[in-house]
Amino acid sequence: MSDLEGLYQEVILDHARRKIGQGDAASFVHQHTEVSPTCGDRMTIGVAVGDDGTISLAWEGQGCSISTASASVMSELLEGSTAEHAHESIDAFRSMMRSRGAEEAPEFLGDAEVFQGVSKYVMRVKCAMLPWVALEAALGQAG
Amino acid sequence: MSDLEGLYQEVILDHARRKIGQGDAASFVHQHTEVSPTCGDRMTIGVAVGDDGTISLAWEGQGCSISTASASVMSELLEGSTAEHAHESIDAFRSMMRSRGAEEAPEFLGDAEVFQGVSKYVMRVKCAMLPWVALEAALGQAG
Amino acid sequence: MRTTPPRDDLDLALTQSRRDFASIGHHPGRAYLDSAATAQRPAQVLDAERAFVERDYAAVHRGASEAVGAATEAFETARHKVAGFVGAAADEIVWTENATDAINVVALGLSDASTIAVDSALALRPGDEILVTEAEHHANLLPWQKLAARTGAVLRWAPVGPDGTWSIDGLRDAASDRTRLIAFAHVSNVTGLIAPVADVAELARSLGAMTLLDACQSVPHLPVDLGALGVDFAAFSGHKMLGPTGIGALYGRAELLNALPPARTGGSTITTVTMTDAEFLPAPQRFEAGTQPVSQAVGLGAAVDYLDGWGMDRIHAHETELAGLLTEAVAGIPGVRLIGPPPGAPRAAIVSVDVEGVHAHDVGQFLDSRGVSVRVGHHCAQPLHRALGISASTRASAYLYTTPGEVDRFGAALAEVRAFFGADR
Amino acid sequence: MRTTPPRDDLDLALTQSRRDFASIGHHPGRAYLDSAATAQRPAQVLDAERAFVERDYAAVHRGASEAVGAATEAFETARHKVAGFVGAAADEIVWTENATDAINVVALGLSDASTIAVDSALALRPGDEILVTEAEHHANLLPWQKLAARTGAVLRWAPVGPDGTWSIDGLRDAASDRTRLIAFAHVSNVTGLIAPVADVAELARSLGAMTLLDACQSVPHLPVDLGALGVDFAAFSGHKMLGPTGIGALYGRAELLNALPPARTGGSTITTVTMTDAEFLPAPQRFEAGTQPVSQAVGLGAAVDYLDGWGMDRIHAHETELAGLLTEAVAGIPGVRLIGPPPGAPRAAIVSVDVEGVHAHDVGQFLDSRGVSVRVGHHCAQPLHRALGISASTRASAYLYTTPGEVDRFGAALAEVRAFFGADR
Ligand SMILES: Cc1ncc(COP(=O)(O)O)c(C=O)c1O
Ligand SMILES: Cc1ncc(COP(=O)(O)O)c(C=O)c1O
Secondary structure, three states, X not given: OOHHHHHOOHHHHHHHHHOOOEOOHHHOOEEEXXXXXXXXXXXXXXXXXOOOOEEEEEEEEOOOHHHHHHHHHHHHHHOOOEHHHHHHHHHHHHHHHOOOOXXXXXXXXXXXXXXXXXXXXXXXXXXXXXXXXXXXHHHHHHO | OOHHHHHOOHHHHHHHHHOOOEOOHHHOOEEEEEEOOOOOXXXXXEEEEOXXXXXXXXXXXXXXXXXXXXXXXXXXXXOOOEHHHHHHHHHXXXXXXXXXXXXXXXXXHHXXXXXXXXXXXXXXXXXXXXXXXXXHHHHHHHO | OOOOOOHHHOOHHHHHHHHHOHHHHHOOOOEEOEOOOOOOXXXXXXXHHHHHHHHOOOOOOOOOOHHHHHXXXXXXXXXXXXXXXXXXXXXXXXXXXXXXXXXXXXXXXHHHHHHOOXXXXXXXXXXXXXXXXXXXXXHHOHHHHHHHHHHOOEEEEEOOOOXXXXXXXXHHHHOOOXXXXXXXXXXXXXXXXXXXXXXXXXXXXXXXXXXXEEOOOXXXXXXXXXXXXXXXXXXXXXXXXXXXXXXXXEEEOXXXXXXXXXXXXXXXXXXXXXXXXXXXXXXXXXXXXXXXXHHHHHHHHHHHHHHHHHOHHHHHHHHHHHHHHHHHHXXXXXXXXXXXXXXXXXXXXXXXXXXXXOOHHHHHHHHHHOOEEOEEEOOOOHHHHHHOOOOOEEEEEOOOOOOHHHHHHHHHHHXXXXXXXXXXX | OOOOOOHHHOOHHHHHHHHHXXXXXXXXXXXXXXXXXXXXXXXXXXXXXXXXXXXXXXXXXXXXXXXXXXXXXXXXXXHHHHHHHOOOOHHHEEEEOOHHHHHHHHHHHHHHHHHOOOOOOOOOOOOOEEEEEOOOOHHHOHHHHHHHHHHOOXXXXXXXXXXXXXXXXXXXXXXXXXXXXXXEEOEOOOOOOEOOHHHHHHHHHHHOOEEEEEOOOOOOOOOOOHHHXXXXXXXXXXXXXXXXXXXXXEEEOHHHHHHOOOOOOOOOOEEEEOOOOEEEOOOOHHHOOOOOOHHHHHHHHHHXXXXXXHOHHHHHHHHHHHHHHHHHHHHOOOOEEEOOOOOOOOOOOEEEEEEOOOOHHHHHHHHHHOOEEXXXXXXXXXXXXXXXXXXXEEEEEOOOOOOHHHHHHHHHHHHHHHHHOOOOO
């Protein structure tokens, strides 16, 4: 597997096309927009927490294949999970992304494990983190 | 002759003590104060131009032996000369001081020739120039 | 995809100077096409700086020891060299941290001139206008936004067309008799457009406005005579012209520099200080607060010697050819849109593109994997990109050490991008 | 004239590090006693910077290429090192051109907070007070004079006594419930006085005022933990701590840095820019406009490694002994007046003197001829010198590479000065 293919694994390119969770973020109670300073891309995450403590979410914005795939993978993974589990997942994802390829993803991160390859590319870590950071802030508003 | 003695020639140390021309600069029609940025010393030159075109002058202020001697030598040399000759002397002195020891003083600079040794010490050139620059500015006011 | 380039005209001696650049040798598989962001430093620059530090380093303009004398002389010699290089007098060159800082020295100085100075001829009044273009680098936009906020002046701009370039007519339309300052880039860091400086300077004169030239992308690459160009201020950076980081320069006409209040203050800028007041030295010292980038100035002096050794005419001719190769390489690729002047039109060796269906980050990543190092992003020019309807682009830029082969590799890799990401389907 | 010093306690290993400093070897006949102005750089610092430039140099925080990744990492690693060295978090360290610039970032930021920001908690109002001491370096005085002029705030100060030192009581007397900021030097660059930082920080807390510590002469010489000291801001320079010129650092508590408007603006400081408006990144990026002193940061990181290798405790102990030798050497000479704390009292290895009947320039010149390189002048502290009734003084200062023999030579040469100039008659 070449470096490039380690980064752009099929799962990532696939999610970048499928864009799971892309939708009307503005219609959700809690929203947060995060900006990538290098490319100026904005991503908005909308989130709502149901009475049973589970969340529903949507995202909106343009980005590179890494940030788009990351948003898609994240949506698939966390839609319907508890807010608590979402926080755990964000922490685990961040920890993996900061590890420069050293840290394996815990099982509960599911498809998000493919971003381990991205963590070796310091300048792309921010792209992959963009939706997760935005979700964290939006969940923060939900309290 | 050691380096130090080339700089502090007897004529210089002597003038630094005699302080020819030290006086009440403030009582002259035209005055200019020049400040040495490294040590903060101020020197004020007062000058008056007579009907016959000759100048009289006095200086005031504290300084190192180089600037004091320079003021003394300058006063001895230029008191009673024409403004025109004073300007020529200032130009000749400046040219010598910028030469880093390469340029001999023209005869009309008299005792001021001893400052040729100072011109090798870049950081002391400003000290020696202080009274001459102040005189130039004061004469400038006289028109 | 591209026709055989007229390589015979390329000055191969120039690209052979690659040997002077250890970093190029260190990455034999990499084509470094990001010199518009920052250039590599030749051994001559590194050696000069090191020799200075190992032999003559001491405080500068403070104290009177022999050590201080030697260091001060090396420092001021560098200023003379840089001044000569851009057609300025030594006391018209102020050292700054970088070009951005140089522009801020003017913007902050005009702020103080407008708010706390007594009767300054440089004061801007509410309703006065500052004129820029929509293509400016953030460094030549944000400081004017702040100046406007501090003084009540209004920011106006010449818009860019569909290719990202602005015209002198557009600038004229945006000007008025309230225009006090026109700030514009000599060469755009995105489009490669070379500005009609003489026309802008004439427009400014007719309005009684000042001019500030962002010369970041011109001074390293073309022969530039700031005095002859007739601008009032100019800014450029050491690191884009083979010199060290940590140093830039502000050029200003002596009379304006001496009228501009120093907004950043500190040691070595003054004649007399009391607890409540300070008198400032003439320019350039009044702006050089604190210990200056001393060894960096010496390094920049050596960079200027290096550039002069080759000759700016020669460097410019070489890069003009590379600019031609770059635009040709790009023009033939389906789905790749060239930003800036069309192929054949005059431009600097800076070529930015938008690849249909592929984000610039992904384009850059792909090129990187092919050993081609380019710049992706908004290149500190968000308004320009917004006007082009994109958030980011991919930019290749050349310098004296760039070879036609590197341009080839860029073109070949770029041609594969859309297929890799499935954007050609 | 002076008793045999307790040389056995001096850490000779430290002075043996002289070998690392090529400039010292290059001037075998010279005693360099001007490290308080600027320090020499060891080979380790020069090598680290050069290796970086030759291998990993590229744009930082701009673009996404591998080259940019490597350079950005080296640059941010340096920030972590420097932050750790002074007990700060990495995002509390802002790179600046020098310490002077760091202080200006705060002063200019508070100006904007007071004039153009909406409802800033940091705004100063007319009549608010800024408190300094009469002993401050111009770098820690002039920016506050300007801030006062821009906001209508009033500058107050603790006066110095006949030896040039100030006291916490004097500072308390000058404080009031309008005091918004106390700015003071940790170690005076003229008197060598070590300030009672904890007392000042407590005073500030009791008044609800901010504190800014000018740490230029402390961070290079003592173990300093800014977090533990409880100050809000601090400034220091690379070139005084074995690092390159062209780089300094501002420390600020994260919460304050993020509330402070960036007065100097440009590329890499923003998230979103339109033609009329800009949103800024959190600290430190919001203050780091334009291309940063990148290789200088790497060099400073290596300087911190070098200092850490010896240990700041050890360096401080060594210099405390040298301070003792210096004051002793000076105390016995007729007609030489010691400025600052008396012999035996705690002080840094910075000793300034006034020689009766001989101007400091002449003292320095004489010492120079004896191979002793000191600093003469007002040391950017004119108000302090005025309070002492002199315009200039002669200063010797030491660092880890300074030997007792150099102090001896200083003392011996100083003892001859008055005779040479006939001032002893
Ligand atoms: C106490 C003090 N503050 C501030 C400064 C200014 O430092 P820099 O010139 O590196 O900005 C110095 C050194 O000159 C100093 O000794
Ligand atoms: C046109 C232009 N202006 C200003 C700048 C800012 O230069 P610096 O980052 O060296 O301050 C750059 C480079 O980034 C540029 O290309």
